[in-house]
Amino acid sequence: MAASPTPKLNANFPTLDAFQHLGPFAVALSGGADSTALLFACAKRWPGRVHAVHVHHGLQAAADGFEAHCVALCEGLHVPLVVQRVNAAHAVGESPEDAARQARYRALAEALKNNWGGQIKDMALAQHADDQVETLLLALSRGAGLPGLACMPAVAERHGVTYHRPWLDVPGEALREALRAAGQAWVEDPTNTDTRYTRNRIRAELLPVIEQAFPAFRQTFARSASHAAQAQTLLQEVAEQDLQIVGNPPAIKALQQLSEARQSNVLRLWLALEHSQASAAQLQALLVQVKACTTRGHNIDIKVGRGFVRRDRAVLRCYNL
DSSP states (O other): OOOOOOOOSOOOOOOOGGGTTOOSEEEEOOSSHHHHHHHHHHHHHSTTTEEEEEEEOOOSTTHHHHHHHHHHHHHHHTOOEEEEEOOOOOOTTSOHHHHHHHHHHHHHHHHHHHSGGGOOOEEEOOOOHHHHHHHHHHHHHTTOOHHHHTOOOSEEEETTEEEEOTTTTSOHHHHHHHHHHHTOOOOOOGGGGOTTSHHHHIIIIIHHHHHHHOTTHHHHHHHHHHHHHHHHHHHHHHHHHHHHHHTTTTBHHHHHTSOHHHHHHHHHHHHHHTTOOOOHHHHHHHHHHHHHOOSTTOOOEEEETTEEEEEETTEEEEEEO
16 A cells, blocks of 8 residues: 555646536546546545445455545545445356456446435546556457457446546556655555456566557557547448348348448347347358358258347347347
């Protein structure tokens, strides 16, 4: 934990001008350096407008210490705090990080819905440039498509909450330096140094090497993620237009009039609307069957996600298990 002299009011925190238009909003407060910096900066700039939500995951012994820090910090800043307790244990075959993230977003949405009259719909998140780079490298390691390579958006809606990430272009160390200058303490999550987790391994072992070779990597990687996000937006628009053409459920003959790339694009959208998701191999197998479907007797029965896509006379239908 960093030293904790009396906090100063004029610390040099990165800009928060993106929040100028917001009414009352909440900060997702873990107690770590990043979220502590975000809450501190917001509360000092807009006293009385800021609230906080701390999600207690209950996954490690240090969790009670995180909560105690958040309580003390919010009391000192006169920020209303809600502590939301969740069970973030992961299921068999599920990533612990993914399970915790999903539980956290559900908890944040529930906290806003059930507190402060349910009037707060905006939540500030403290992810920064290093987090964005780690997300991009994780996506590349998994062979992700454009949605994964687009990484984290500056503004996004989820579970009825609008999430804002104002510091995606700010290095993490800049936030720690601002906290030190302000004399504000934070807590260190002991799991952050556990390199069994891929994200931690990227942070500890890969980013220092990349920084030596490419000092401006945070800016250039962020630019690539932005290009991917823009391209994905265009693909989404094309898919929506093509879905109007092929119909829902998609007509096989209409699909066959599109290029394979557009077939793939529109089928991904259709499956998403059907609450299903195909792997690259499953989607390729479906495209092969759509192309071969030239007679009435040609059946299509492809495993997709947790269900199947089957031919129903002239159209495709999705059956989820």
